[in-house]
Amino acid sequence: MPSSSLSAFTSSRLTLRNRLAFIATVNNLGxxxxxxxxxxxxxxxRARGGAGLIVTEGLSAHPSSIxxxxxxxxxxxxxxxxxxxLAAACxxxxxxxLGQLWHVGRQALWNPTMRPWAPSGGRDPYSGVTARTMDESDIEDVIAGFVASADNLRRAGFDGVELHGAHGYLITQFLSPWxxxxxxxxxxxxxxxxxxxxELVRGIRDRCGESFAVGVKLTAHEYVDGGIDLQETQRIVRAVEAAGAAPDYWAVSQANFSPSLEYHVPDLSFPDVPFAELSRGVREATSGTPVMAVAKVPDVATADRLIDDGTADLVGMARAWLAEPDLVRKVESGEEPRPCTYCNVCWDFIHTGRPIACIYSPTTGxxxxxxAERPVTPEGRRTLRVVGAGPAGLEAARTAAADGHEVHLYERGQHSGGRLRSDAAVHGREPMARAADWLDRAVTSAGVTVHLGTAVDGDVVREWGPDDAVVVATGSDPEPPSVEGAAVLPIETAAVRPEELEGTVVVVDAVEEEPVYAFACEVASRGHRVxxxxxxxxxxxxxxxVSRIGVLRRLDEAGVEVHTLTEPVAVVGGRLRTRHVYSAAERDLGEVGSIVAAGPYRPGPLPDALREDPRVRGVVGDASSPRGYVAISHEAHDTVRGLVGVEQSEARA
Structure with a gap:
């Protein structure tokens, strides 16, 4: 059956090869x-990977918003x-x-020294700044800025603009009674x-002409008391279209920078397309204007369903394109795209000022x-031995095999995936297995020979060739804190045997990452005081x-008692003594049954058979230094690419 989302789309101002858009996402690369x-x-x-439409990140439309x-x-x-x-490249x-035109209004998140403008004064719930109420001349000046910005992009060859009317920024601030x-x-x-x-739509159409597209991204529900809901959005859509300012499409989003921000970028705790009803509701209110559905659309098959069931005419995806820039190209060629896990690490990177990244797509950003491809010459082909099949080892093997080298991957356990599997073993974190599963299939399809249940000892090493290159990716070992009078169980063990936990369970958090909190909630759901x-x-x-909101909400709903600035000291008479990390004051937190520690971690030891082996050309991932997924993925990829470059140069010489 032909794919609905991969069919062509034609409207009065937009002709697209398919109905899939890579939607606006700050990337911190400009x-x-x-x-x-x-x-x-x-x-x-993303254009090369098959997107029908590229919508840039928000571009500043006025000097009052940087x-x-x-x-x-x-x-x-x-x-x-x-x-x-940029336009020519796409x-x-x-x-x-399309270039997304953006004014943040009162949400001066990253530039707090500027005086924020807003339709009404008041304190922004996230940035904490108090806005200046715009007067008539301010409003007219901002409209002129949007129009001039659109005209600049028209002169640059853009096909149109998208007005960012979502997520509580300036246009939303005008639209919302909140x-x-x-x-x-x-x-x-x-x-x-x-x-x-x-007035924005009219002004841009008057300046840029009837062939220049103008889309609008809209928050269809703010999920705050007194804010925009679906019924109000339907009234807004009808009012705008009745005024002769119908856009070329409505892109339907949700939430704003308040506690509802949890809904803005739904993570792995949400089902797929959790806000599809908003797109359907907007489509019911339009007079024929196309509607774009967004928010956690994981793949082309889901996009097809959204179009087939009448939810939308177009489908926007962001995180799926970050994980897999060749999304459409791979689907069309029968390859398996790298699936997004919806961990939201990408969002964390951009909102902490770092270039965009994906936990296991090392080329993103x-x-x-x-x-994209580095096929080696026949004389440059080498044999690479990768020891350890966690995320770093899998990426090292995948990269080398994709470049044309012969690769052998060794894992002492019966399963590959390492940390990704441990993460996915925690209730609520199961989607993390998608990354491990995809890497498994990717190394196999690339021709890697995988040796599971194989410890790299002297017998194994002696069979390797003298010119083989070895990369060690043996991961890390937990190093739980010492608590006098108590045994401390690593979270990796407790997560797969939660039924063995007793009484009040104390979770000692040394990593501050999401699996810890999912584990704590799961233990609480089993009736333990946590x-x-x-x-x-x-x-x-x-x-x-954006995900921390949900983490803290779930901890509270589960009844988990959070003690900050606190470290365990001892268990005396079955009761836990703790210390405040700043004041050193000790406190009794009551009876305790089990203590579980999440980290810290130390690099795993190099296998004895490789300690003095000159063929070892790199140690990567947690075996090098326990870090986040992005760091170890980049290191594994870059280390192998560096070895490949050196060896090809040596071969040519």
Whole structure:
């Protein structure tokens, strides 16, 4: 049966080769004053991978809104040459491109020294800043900035723009009764609150012409008391279209930067497409304007269903494209795309100012610096022995085999996947197994010979060739804290045998990552009193804020008692003594049955047979230094690529 989402789409202003869009995602690869080569390569990779439509990250539409130091300034005409290169790069690969125009309004998240503008004053619930109420001249000036920005992109060859009217930014602030308390023509009822958006669409159409597309991304439900809900969104859609300002599509999103932000980028704790009813509701309200569904669309098959059942006309995906830039190309060629786990580590990277990254797609965000394919010459072909089949070992083996080398992968256990499998063993974290499963299949399909249940000892090593290269990826070992008078169980053991835990369970958190909290909630659901101890001011410091909301909510709902700035000292008479990490004051936290520690970890020892072996060319992953998934994936990939480059040069010489 033909794929609905891969069929062509044609409207009055947009002709797309398919109905799949790579939607706006901050990537931190640009600069305010520069459209960088890294930024262009990032978008070009998704265009080359088959996206029908590319929507850029939000581009600043007015000097009163400079969200961070990486977002290019669309209002700056000096950037037109860079935008021209970007548009040409996407067009060269057959994709259409829209620039998302963005004004953050009162949400001065990354630039708190600026004076934020908003339709009404008041304190922003996330950034904590208090906005200046815009007067009539401010509003007109911002509208002019949007129009000028659109015209700059038109001159650069863009096919249109998308207005960012979602997630609580300026356009949403005008549309929402939660944030717009004006009584003039820019506020009041639905029609008044929609006036700002209507004037934006009209102004851009007047300046840029009828062939230039204007899409709108809309928050269809803010999930806050007094905010936009689906019924109000339907009224907004009807008001905008009745005013003659119907966009070329409505992209339907949800939530804002309040506690509802948990819904903005639904993570692995949510089902797939959890907000599809919002797209259906908006589609019911339009007068024929196409609707784009977004939010946790995992694959092309799901996109097909959204189109087939009438939920949407177009489907937007972001994290799926971050995990797999060749998403459509692989589906069309019968290959298996790398699936997103929805761990939201990518979101954490961009909202902490780092370049975009994926936990196991080591080229994401590094497209300019990493080659898509590096086939070796026959004389450069080598045999690589990778010891350890955790995420680092699997990536090292996959990369080398994809480059054309003969690769053998050794794992002393009966299963590959390492940390990914341990992570997925925790209730609620099962989707992390997708990464391990895909890597398993990827190394096999690339021709890697996998030796499970094989300890690398002297007998094994003696069979290797003298010119073989060896990469060690044997992972790490837990190093639980010493608690006087008690045995401490590593979380890896407790997670697979929770029925052996007794009485009050104390979870000592030394890693501040999501599996710890999922484990604590699972133990609490089994009827245990659970105490979570962290030496930090708050738990979940290493969890993306958008997912941290859910983590903290679930801990509270499960009744887990969180003790911050606390470390265990001893168990005396069956009772737990703890110490405050700053004041050193000791406290009695009551009776305790089991103590479980999440970390810390130390690098696993090098196998004895390899300690003095000159063929060892690299130690990667947790065996090098226990770190997050992104770091070990990058290290494994880059180490193998470095060895390949050296060996090819040596072979040619």
């Amino acid at each position: 600069r305010n004053s520069q459209v960088t080569p890294e930024l262009i390569a990032f978008y070009a990779a 969200p961070n130091g990486t977002v290019p300034l669309a209002y700056d005409a000096d950037l037109v040459p860079g935008f021209t290169e 067009h060269r690969h057959g994709a259409r491109i 944030s717009n308390h004006r009584t003039d023509r820019w506020g009041g009822d639905t029609t008044g609150r929609s006036t700002f958006l209507v 590094r497209e300019l610096a990493t080659d 105490l979570l101890l962290t030496p930090r001011e708050a738990p979940a410091r290493r969890v993306a804020y």
